[in-house]
Amino acid sequence: MRMIELILAPLTWLMADALVFFCMVLEKIPFRRSPTGYDNPRVRRMVGGIGYWAHTFRLTLPNIRKWLKTRGELFPLVLQVQTINRCNGACSFCPYPYTVHLQEKRTMDDALYSKIVDECVAEPDLHDFVPMSKNEPLLDVKMEARVAEFKRKAQPHQLVELVTNGAALTPTRMKRLIAAGLDLLTVSVNASNETTYNQVMVKLSWKQVMNNLEALSKENLSMTNVYLRFVSEQDNRKDLQIFRRRWQGFNLFSFTVNNRAGTVKDFETRIIHYSDFIQRLKRMAGSHIYPVCPYIFGMMHILENGDVPMCSNDWANREILGNVRAQSIREIYNSPRMNQIRALMAQGGFEEIDACRECSFYHEFMKPLTAKENVQVAEPMIG
Secondary structure, three states: OHHHHHHHHHHHHHHHHHHHHHHHHHHOOOOOOOOOOOOOOOOOOOOHHHHHHHHHHHHHHHHHHHHHHHOOOOOOOEEEEOOEOOOOOOOOOOOHHHOHHHOOOOEOOHHHHHHHHHHHHOOOOOOEEEOOOOOOHHHOOOHHHHHHHHHHHOOOOOEEEEEEOOOOOOHHHHHHHHHHOOOEEEEEOOOOOHHHHHHHOOOOOHHHHHHHHHHHHOOOOOOOEEEEEEEEOOOOHHHHHHHHHHOOOOEEEEEEOOOOOOOOOOHHHHOOOOOHHHHHHHHHHHHHHOOOOHHHHHEEEEOOOOEEEOOOOOOOOOOEEEEOOOOOHHHHHOOHHHHHHHHHHHOOOHHHOHHHHHOHHHHHHHOOOOHHHHHHHHHHHHO
16 A cells, blocks of 8 residues: 555656646647637637646746745736726626625726836736736726737737626627737636526626627637636536537637635535545645645736735635735735745645635645545555
8 A cells, every 4th residue: 555655646746747748848839829819929829728728837837936946036927907896797606796796886097007007017027917807807998998008018928818708798899909909818608508607607698698709700810819718517517518519719728616715605516526536636736736826926916996915816805915006016926924925835834824724726736635645545546
């Protein structure tokens, strides 16, 4: 049994490293071109699910490795900015209806947005600028102008991504976004038929979104890469293969639902359960790739009033690290408290951090196996 344990862990780590290496190498193949965004050097090699994961690894691993090695200053590789704190949906796997929705409706003022943009475009480490967070970005009537402002000032490698539910993505709106210079568009669909859609994407119209996607497929998308996203949970898990066949003209990727740092209600009824053996293998591989949380080392999240919560997944905003009206992004991202949180993670102290303690991402992927669990992983190998 002990021999199996000693072999299994290094083998799992080797396979995890091979997966990351494969994704990163595949992304660099010159002739690999996306069906959308194929003339845009920032996104043309993002192809399918592998392309999206390669992009994710490229934007999360460098800061982790840098900080663990040198404890040096960091700047977020991905910045999410909430320009309006509203959504037109009430999706079943989203905490919006009982968190953000309770706040007074607010929109980020132009001066604050420009301050954020100006700092970002001066930072070569910033790669993805995402004017969306915990909201539906197209409810902001200024969104096209905001995208254009960033693109007008951005460094050549910096891109703009929007994540939308697609309900407000009318042909007119899409033309404006393309003209503004949008590099990457992600549409969260999460169903392959109207019945499932109504269960998962509450308050939104299946017919409206389908019409918008059909119109989108006819646009000139040579400079805008389009991904359709599928968040798998119990209500829609049977739709995934049909979804893939239906939308082969776009890039697709999927991932399983998470509990947004413990803020999703009835999460246990939504999660897809795998065998204990598979769950432990996921943790063995995941904690090797991500010994600390990529959200704290590579991403940052700014609310419409300038507040910076510790984690973009924590819809309860249990800890505010600063406000960009009074501080710079770099100052907040390298504050004593932020580095204290990083040090806790590096020491395995996730459960000393309020949001991390309940986070399903931590429990499913980053929580190292105990000695007893290592034995339980090894048992099926010799059974």
